[in-house]
Amino acid sequence: MIIGRTDLAVLKPFRIGAAEPWRFNAWHGAALVAALIAAVGIGEAQAAPGTPDIIATMLKWTPLLAQGFALNIAMSFLAMAIGTVTGVPLGLAQVSLLPQVRASSWFVTQFFRNSPWLVLLFYCMLLLPFEVRIGHTIVPLPGWLKSTIGLSLPVMANMSELVRGAVRSIPFGQWEAADSLAMTRAQTLRMIILPQCIKRMTPPWMNLYAILTVATPLTSVVGVSEAMTLTGDILSSEGRSELLVPMYLYLLLWFFLYCYPIARATLALEKRFAVT
Amino acid sequence: MVWTPDQPLVSLRAVFKSFGAARVLKGVSMEVMKGQVICIIGPSGSGKSTLLRCVNALVPIESGSILVEGQEVNDPKLDKLALRRKVGMVFQQYNLFPHKTALENVMMAPIHVLKRDQREVERQALALIAKVRLQGKEGAHPGELSGGQQQRIAIARSLAMNPDIMLFDEVTAALDPETVKDVLVTIRELAADGMTCMIVTHEMGFAREVANEVYFTDGGLLVEHAPPKEFFASPKDPRTRQFLDQIL
Ligand SMILES: Nc1ncnc2c1ncn2[C@@H]1O[C@H](COP(=O)(O)OP(=O)(O)O)[C@@H](O)[C@H]1O
Ligand SMILES: [Mg+2]
Numbered sequence: 001m002i003i004g005r006t007d008l009a010v011l012k013p014f015r016i017g018a019a020e021p022w023r024f025n026a027w028h029g030a031a032l033v034a035a036l037i038a039a040v041g042i043g044e045a046q047a048a049p050g051t052p053d054i055i056a057t058m059l060k061w062t063p064l065l066a067q068g069f070a071l072n073i074a075m076s077f078l079a080m081a082i083g084t085v086t087g088v089p090l091g092l093a094q095v096s097l098l099p100q101v102r103a104s105s106w107f108v109t110q111f112f113r114n115s116p117w118l119v120l121l122f123y124c125m126l127l128l129p130f131e132v133r134i135g136h137t138i139v140p141l142p143g144w145l146k147s148t149i150g151l152s153l154p155v156m157a158n159m160s161e162l163v164r165g166a167v168r169s170i171p172f173g174q175w176e177a178a179d180s181l182a183m184t185r186a187q188t189l190r191m192i193i194l195p196q197c198i199k200r201m202t203p204p205w206m207n208l209y210a211i212l213t214v215a216t217p218l219t220s221v222v223g224v225s226e227a228m229t230l231t232g233d234i235l236s237s238e239g240r241s242e243l244l245v246p247m248y249l250y251l252l253l254w255f256f257l258y259c260y261p262i263a264r265a266t267l268a269l270e271k272r273f274a275v276t
Numbered sequence: 277m278v279w280t281p282d283q284p285l286v287s288l289r290a291v292f293k294s295f296g297a298a299r300v301l302k303g304v305s306m307e308v309m310k311g312q313v314i315c316i317i318g319p320s321g322s323g324k325s326t327l328l329r330c331v332n333a334l335v336p337i338e339s340g341s342i343l344v345e346g347q348e349v350n351d352p353k354l355d356k357l358a359l360r361r362k363v364g365m366v367f368q369q370y371n372l373f374p375h376k377t378a379l380e381n382v383m384m385a386p387i388h389v390l391k392r393d394q395r396e397v398e399r400q401a402l403a404l405i406a407k408v409r410l411q412g413k414e415g416a417h418p419g420e421l422s423g424g425q426q427q428r429i430a431i432a433r434s435l436a437m438n439p440d441i442m443l444f445d446e447v448t449a450a451l452d453p454e455t456v457k458d459v460l461v462t463i464r465e466l467a468a469d470g471m472t473c474m475i476v477t478h479e480m481g482f483a484r485e486v487a488n489e490v491y492f493t494d495g496g497l498l499v500e501h502a503p504p505k506e507f508f509a510s511p512k513d514p515r516t517r518q519f520l521d522q523i524l
Contacts, residue, residue: 171369173372174371177367180332180360180363180364181434182389182437183389184357184359184363187388187389191384196375199325
């Protein structure tokens with residue numbers, strides 16, 4: 001399978017603070033549209049006489065595709081929420097004064113940060129039960145939920161690193177000033193350090209979200225009916241080979257249109273924070 | 277033992293401190309009475325900042341004794357927070373909280389550390405900001421203030437804790453010459469009001485004028501100390517003389 005050799009960003013462990021984070025830019029968009037137009041043209045040329053045209057077919061399936069895409073977005077929201085809510089305390093544990101807490105949270109962070117996302121996804125699919133009992137109620141864990149949990153693990157680890165890096169980047173004088181005012185460590189973190197961290201963490205956090213969104217089609221490998229899976233289903237029901245390339249490019253365009261504004265906003269924030 | 281104001285407010289006995297292999301304080305002893313203003317001068321790296329930081333336990337010492345109002349600082353059971361409520365400190369780099377306004381900087385610790393009433397704290401904070409002559413700047417963020425203005429807000433922030441003693445660590449060293457004066461005026465007024473002060477400074481004119489006693493440090497030792505007139509007119513130790521010759 002190509003996955004072993006690919007250079008696709010989501011299959012490699014994602015690192016925050018690497019020189020230039022990967023993100024969509026306008027060139028990607030232009031190239032994508034050009035490729036889509038070319039693919040439709042080539043497809044039409046190859047098509048057997050009498051078949052409906054490619055654009056019409058794409059539009060016919062658009063509502064179904066939108067349903068699948070909505071699941072991708074829902075999974076990205078939920079995984080981001082879980083990853084953020086668990087990653088912040090994990091990151092704070094990494095700056096704890098207790099060596100054991102520091103060491104174990106460091107290990108957890110490194111483990112999930114350096115595992116390929118797809119591996120974590122498979123682990124969650126295979127190891128999580130299909131339902132859990134909470135008190136007397138049985139909560140089912142459908143595939144999409146399990147893979148969302150799988151996606152949230154690397155988000156958690158990257159969030160943890162983000163928090164650690166941001167706390168470390170606050171000048172030592174801030175701690176000294178708070179200490180000399182008799183503030184406790186918890187007060188200093190809550191009122192002095194973390195509020196200053198939020199500003200620094202927002203752009204990389206948004207970047208992390210964009211990468212997570214692009215990673216959600218990975219869940220098609222474990223059978224979740226998101227947009228990528230549905231595209232495959234559509235293609236097999238149509239049974240027309242000339243549709244293959246245009247359909248996947250069309251899907252990619254959806255992701256681009258969703259992520260590009262986020263990338264622009266991230267850049268704008270980075271610029272603004274760099275000046276002040 | 278109960279501390280009474282006729283005893284030293286701060287007393288150091290044979291204080292030793294190393295950072296790794298570097299011995300920074302090699303047996304420092306001094307006494308500061310209530311209401312006294314002492315200035316510490318000496319070459320860079322001689323341990324002046326470390327000395328001040330030991331007094332409010334920002335830096336733990338290895339041996340010796342530091343008593344603040346009779347309370348031993350070199351004690352594993354020390355209540356650091358209780359100590360720091362009594363000891364204010366102002367730093368060379370101001371270290372204001374950049375995400376808070378000037379007023380919020382001054383009000384934060386009294387409200388959250390001392391749990392005082394918000395209204396009352398605000399009244400005091402406004403008075404303190406007026407005292408350091410920064411009326412009208414209450415809503416400004418530190419980034420919008422000059423160095424000298426930030427430093428005066430930092431002084432107000434420490435004073436809002438109603439400390440018994442103030443530590444100043446080269447508070448004018450990072451400032452433009454024009455703004456140094458305003459900060460020195462503020463400290464001078466504070467001293468005139470009877471605040472006990474330990475001041476590390478390179479401003480010799482200021483030290484001469486404000487100090488009750490001037491200390492000279494070199495290589496982790498207190499070389500000599502004397503009232504300012506005597507200190508500047510007839511320094512005894514050759515190291516002191518050399519330092520003063522260079523700087524004056
Ligand atoms: N936190 C620290 N860790 C290691 N070395 C330190 C630390 N603080 C100060 N020192 C060293 O101790 C010596 C005295 O420093 P300091 O007290 O800042 O001197 P001064 O304020 O007189 O310039 C210097 O050599 C400095 O490098
Ligand atoms: Mg110093």
